Amino acid sequence: MTSQIDSLLIIGGGQSGLAAAHAALAAGLQPLILEASTRPVGSWPRYYDSLKLFSPARYSSMPGMAFGGDPERYPGRDEVVAYLERYAAALADRGAELRTDARVTEVETIREADGDGFLVRMNGGEELVAPIVIAASGSFTCPNLPALPGLDTFAGQVLHAADYRSPASLPGEHVMVVGAGNSAVQIAHELAAHTRVTLASRAPIRFVAQRPLGRDVHFWFRVTGFDRLPLARADAPPAGLVLDDGRYRQALHEGRYRRRPMFTRLDGDKVEWTDGRRERVDAVLLATGYQPSLPYLAGLGALTTDGRPRQRHGLSLSHAGLGYLGLEWQRTPSSNTLRGVGADARHVVEALARRLRDSSQRVRA
Incomplete structure (x- = not known):
């Protein structure tokens, strides 16, 4: 009809x-x-x-x-x-x-x-x-699933952030979170209370204070007009920033979770880092947009x-x-x-x- x-x-x-x-x-x-x-x-x-x-x-x-x-x-x-x-x-x-x-x-x-x-x-x-x-x-x-070396044959669990609900979603002694945005850091921080977590990203985490000068950053976005800033082109948005009230940066500094540059490849249940070191990983969570x-x-x-x-x-x-x-x-x-x-x-x-x-x-x- x-x-x-x-x-x-x-x-x-x-x-x-x-x-x-x-x-x-x-x-x-x-x-x-x-x-x-x-x-x-x-x-x-x-x-x-x-x-x-x-x-x-x-x-x-x-x-x-x-x-x-x-x-x-x-x-x-x-x-x-x-x-x-x-x-x-x-x-x-x-x-x-x-x-x-x-x-x-x-x-x-x-x-x-x-x-x-x-x-x-x-x-x-x-x-x-x-x-x-x-x-x-x-x-x-339509989660973005990057073609990371060895991901398709990784022996552990692979999960995108779209399918993550709570730490129970990713059992194991070592979880690797891939990404550098808000979701990657928030999930890594939550998982770190239950297991060992490594955050792998191509660029360092860029933290932005949630409440600069005592006001939420969105107040400043509104005052400065940043939220209404016109864009000439939206095909390639800039890399994300991580809004932080102090918890995430502090947890990283204290070693409750760690951040490493992107790995070279996954091999079976191992991850190989750029310095040649290898270690076991039980699960990979892709916070890759x-x-x-x-x-x-x-x-x-x-x-x-x-x-x-x-x-x-x-x-x-x-x-x-x-x-x-x-x-x-x-x-x-x-x-x-x-x-x-x-x-x-x-x-x-x-x-x-x-x-x-x-x-x-x-x-x-």
């Missing part, structure tokens, strides 16, 4: 898709959100148990709804899930349509009377036709050969009615965050809404 959507179709019901729906309602559009999971909260329930936001509640709100509670606290994973559920319910009350268990399998272009549109195929065989589409499906389901999860666009010609969208500031360079949200450093340093995705959503939705209005006017003329 094929149904016509007259306005905006959003693929993904996490923070980016919900922000897009909020912007669409503000622009006078009636959005339809398709969410593959059973809840309109994106990937948040699948993050590790101890995860806390690196921004206080005061700076973690989406457009139109304060996070609530103590504004200086750092909300945990489950608080974010509850917040997004409230946000989705508020959007539904305003007229946004949200479907769960609605996984998009393919998107094609079709010719309509007012120009090119999109045929969106879903699991179960349903098809939807829409004039504009926003891909807001995030990246959590993610790639945009856009498999449904593979046949559209909208992606590069490595699966990244051909886009500028969230607008497709190959298809006029296609937009993106939730990409790292899409327009600003805060693009893929609760606090920053709203500004990107307004930019993308307003541009696509103009296209929709222009198309309708041409048809009437």
